[in-house]
Amino acid sequence: MVKCPRCGYENSSTAVYCDNCAYLLTDANGNRINNSKRTSSWNIGFAKKVAIILGIIAISLLLFSFIYNITQPSQQESLNIISDDGSVHKTASYPYTAVVEYDGYWGAKMGNPNYLVTEEGSGTRSYILDCASWDSIYIAAQKYDNDGGELTVKLLRNGDVVAQNTTSNGTGSVSISYN
Template identity: 65%
Template structure:
């Protein structure tokens, strides 16, 4: 029996090639090749293996990040409303505005009830509220100067008044809660 130096298979004594892997067992003069250490082309050090694996992981993460970031819809696309008939109604990124109509000084808290923004001012002002179309909106406004004029607050959605309240009381306070 002749042992193949490549795969270790026991071949017949007359075999020129290994019956298992077709490795040449004799040289050009017909002499059997001695068993030598099997050469592994992939025999690399552990450090190189770690570097290769880490490199593959980093490339995979970068590729995933690139694909994820380039497939996410923009802010305007996420605020579009698709109706039952499949048509798309485009809305503004922030469709709500608060309008305070008063000729004196005032103070207001407005926006999403969980994240109210505090503003104060003098005279009429309009604020774009950081609320999406599906958010609840709250406005709590009050006169600061105890004036006698009309204090009016409006909530606009895409430019149309959806809620409005006013008072002429000197300590006038207005609260608007709007659920789309």
């Protein structure tokens, strides 16, 4: 067996070139090259060097990914969940109620100005608005029957009237904007 002086691969005794790195194993006179003098620890082929470097990079990336995932908060921890047991404020989830009072037929649009709900009816009706306490509120109501009766619109917050508007005009309409 002949050891290659470049990569350290053990070749057959008849080999002229190294089977691993194609290094010439004989000198110009055809004599075997003495490889006992060369003792480098980096005597491996180029392909093996590349494979080792790629392996180190892959292990580094896996380790980084593992550490990154461990240090991130869980989905439950990353959500800013606020829970209320009712001990601080005794308010409803939707504190606003719209009340339309009219003896005839009417139509109304109400809610957050960006998301208005259309309702129609007759007589007095109450509607819980899908709005939070910090939302702007808009209510617009109109008579449909041209009656001279009084159309009243009220906005209640937690049961207390915070805005009110009335009209007696035959084709009257009334609105409330509340911030």
